[in-house]
Amino acid sequence: xxxxxxxxxxxxxxAKVLKKCRQYLHWVQNSVLExxxxxxxxxxxxxxxxxxxxxxxxxxxxxxxxxxKYSSREIVGLQKSSNxxxx
Amino acid sequence: xxxxxxxxxxxxxxxxxxxxxxxxxxxxxxxxxxxxGEIMVFGEVQFNKKFLEFLSQKExxxxxxxxxxxxxxxxxxxxHLNSGYMILRQCEHYLDELRRLTIAREFVRGxxxxxxxxxxxxxxxxxxxxxxxxTAEKLIATIDDxxxxxxxxxxxxxxxDHYYHAFDIIINDKDFTFQERSRRPPKNYLxxxxxxxxxLMYSICLSEIYKTHLDPRIGYLHATNFRRFxxxxxxxxxxxxxxxxxxxxxxxxxxxxxxxxxxxxxxxISLKEKAKKCFVEELDNKLKTTINHxxxxxxxxxxxxxxxxxxxxxxxxxxxxxxxPFIARW
Numbered sequence: 001x002x003x004x005x006x007x008x009x010x011x012x013x014x015a016k017v018l019k020k021c022r023q024y025l026h027w028v029q030n031s032v033l034e035x036x037x038x039x040x041x042x043x044x045x046x047x048x049x050x051x052x053x054x055x056x057x058x059x060x061x062x063x064x065x066x067x068x069k070y071s072s073r074e075i076v077g078l079q080k081s082s083n084x085x086x087x
Numbered sequence: 088x089x090x091x092x093x094x095x096x097x098x099x100x101x102x103x104x105x106x107x108x109x110x111x112x113x114x115x116x117x118x119x120x121x122x123x124g125e126i127m128v129f130g131e132v133q134f135n136k137k138f139l140e141f142l143s144q145k146e147x148x149x150x151x152x153x154x155x156x157x158x159x160x161x162x163x164x165x166x167h168l169n170s171g172y173m174i175l176r177q178c179e180h181y182l183d184e185l186r187r188l189t190i191a192r193e194f195v196r197g198x199x200x201x202x203x204x205x206x207x208x209x210x211x212x213x214x215x216x217x218x219x220x221x222t223a224e225k226l227i228a229t230i231d232d233x234x235x236x237x238x239x240x241x242x243x244x245x246x247x248d249h250y251y252h253a254f255d256i257i258i259n260d261k262d263f264t265f266q267e268r269s270r271r272p273p274k275n276y277l278x279x280x281x282x283x284x285x286x287l288m289y290s291i292c293l294s295e296i297y298k299t300h301l302d303p304r305i306g307y308l309h310a311t312n313f314r315r316f317x318x319x320x321x322x323x324x325x326x327x328x329x330x331x332x333x334x335x336x337x338x339x340x341x342x343x344x345x346x347x348x349x350x351x352x353x354x355x356i357s358l359k360e361k362a363k364k365c366f367v368e369e370l371d372n373k374l375k376t377t378i379n380h381x382x383x384x385x386x387x388x389x390x391x392x393x394x395x396x397x398x399x400x401x402x403x404x405x406x407x408x409x410x411x412p413f414i415a416r417w
Contacts (some may be wrong), residue, residue, distance in 0.1 A: 019104040024121045035221055036090075041121050083373070086093045087109055087116065 002065040003042065004034045007049075009058035016052045017060070020045070027085035035083065088375075089124030095360055100134040101171045102141040119197050120145050123218075125294045127287075129363060148297055150290040155357045158286035161293060171301040176404040177305045188239070190403065190410060191308040192230055195243045197325035197412025199227040202250045204415045205328045209336075210329075219253040228270065239308065241326070250328075251281075262346040263339050272355020276346055279356045280338070283363070284331035286322070287370060292319035292326070292393060299397045299411070322396055330389060330416045332379065334373055338366065381416075 005025060007017050009022075024045045025033035037045070042064070049060055067069055094100075098111035107118040120141075126152040128389045142149060143164035153159045203223045210216040226246045233239050247268075254265045256279065263277045273279040294301045296319055306317025308324065338344045348362035358366070377386040380395075387395065396413055403410035 005339050019106075022104060022117045022119060023106040026119060027117060034088075035119060035122060037122070073357070085090050086368055087096055087111075 001037060001039065002034070002043065002071075003037050004032070004063040004065075005060065006032050006063075007058070007060040009053055013052055013054070017049060017058075017082060020048050020052060024085045027081055028083075032053045048072070088390070090122055091371060092118055092123055092126045093364075093371070094126065094132055094341075095129045095130065095364055097131040098133075100138055102138050107141075120147070123147055123148055125150065126256065127290065127367075129156065129286070129360075138334070142198060146297075148294045150293075152286065155355070156283045156286065156363055156416075157271075157351070158290055161290065163196075163293075165298070168298070168300045173401065173404065174302050174305075175301040178304055181307065186359050188236065188305050190400075191236055191239050191321075193410050193412050194308045194321050194324055195239050196230050198207045198243060198328065198416065199223065199230065199246050200412070200414045201325060201328040202240055202246055203227065205332060206250065206253060210417070214256050216253055216256060219249045219256075222249045236308070236310070242387060243308075257336060259349075260339060263319070265311055272352070272357075274355060276356060277335075277348055279349060279358055280335050280344070280366070281331070282356055283366060284335060284370070285327060287367070288323045288327055289319050291374070294321050295390070295393045295397060296322070298394065299401060301397055301401060322393065324391075325396065326393060334366075334369055338369060386388050 003025065005021060007014075008022075008031065009017055014031075021027075021033045024037055024041055025035035029035050042062075046062070053060060094109065096111050098109055098114075101108040101110065103117070106120045107123060109116050109118060123145075125148045126142075129148065139149075142162065144166055146164055148164065149162040151159050151161070180190060198231060203220065206223060208214050214235075223246055226242055226249075230239070230242060233242060239383045251265050251268055258277070263280075264275070265277050267273055268281075269275070269278050271280055273282045288361050291365045293303055293316055296316075296377075301318060303316040306319075306321045309317040309320045343365055344362050348359050348365075350357050350359055357417045369370075372397055374390040375388055376390045378392075379385070380387045383395075392413060399408070
């Protein structure tokens with residue numbers, strides 16, 4: 001499954017959330033990550049994030065797509081990072 | 088499915104924030120560990136023990152290739168699927184000449200029939216391949232008559248020989264003629280491509296073996312020795328024609344690789360970096376493509392096909408179901 005994750009958390013916890021997300025997803029731009037993820041890892045990531053954030057202050061949104069077949073991705077302006085697997 | 092990371096640039100690999108981090112002069116990139124299955128290193132890359140520890144922990148295999156693109160070795164993390172039972176079964180089948188032959192025969196049959204399939208495909212596309220096709224058929228029919236490993240290897244070699252000579256008819260490009268199979272170093276463009284592709288195939292099969300209980304040191308067609316992994320060579324034989332060779336045909340056919348993509352070194356010929364990248368990219372795409380698997384009734388990727396082959400072998404070794412190789416139907 002494909003996930004787009006966006007977060008808006010208190011500055012104190014931004015680094016923590018980012019570090020956790022980087023283990024699973026590709027960084028796209030500030031507060032946005034995306035990538036292919038397995039069902040199990042998705043749950044794991046969600047649980048880990050729940051442990052980091054404060055329920056009454058922070059917000060993290062997961063957009064999940066079963067396949068990327070019908071989605072398209074267009075960038076206007078700068079491409080901040082590539083997620084090629086050939087470096 | 089977990090991704091393969093191919094590294095061509097020079098730089099440093101680190102463990103950082105519990106994930107992978109690749110730093111070069113021109114840029115830095117985080118790579119999600121949880122989404123990484125293996126790393127293939129072509130460039131000059133530095134890393135430390137801490138990094139290797141991390142790879143072991145995450146069960147990520149790291150293959151490295153020389154400047155010329157030859158397979159050099161693998162960082163093989165600690166076995167995580169330890170199965171004394173499976174090793175004993177593997178040895179049992181290796182030590183018993185008859186049982187070893189049964190398995191080796193199937194590998195040769197698989198390789199031969201997949202070669203025939205490739206030839207058939209191009210024959211139906213109007214290439215004059217009647218002659219090699221006939222010889223291949225004849226040779227495949229003799230597989231059961233031989234009862235020594237060396238004789239089997241000879242049959243396999245013969246089939247391959249005729250097959251490689253048919254490459255000239257299939258490719259039909261004067262820049263890429265086959266002449267004869269030359270290795271270490273390859274002496275012409277086509278041989279260079281074949282060698283590069285085969286190296287990649289061996290390492291991919293090894294990665295898949297790591298995910299099963301099988302021990303890559305015990306092969307059946309290729310004799311087990313003191314130096315190298317051999318089971319991955321056996322499995323590769325089956326998939327080389329349908330994955331690597333077809334890829335080469337399409338790369339040359341679409342002019343994605345031309346004679347300008349090669350470097351002539353002191354002795355042999357090697358691929359330029361751009362061409363290596365192109366090859367690897369197309370191979371990665373190919374491994375991801377899915378086909379409909381008739382037996383299990385759902386679509387599987389080429390990569391998964393290799394793993395299924397290993398599972399079949401495990402079943403054979405445990406005496407559950409005799410092993411039959413995968414034969415392409417297209």
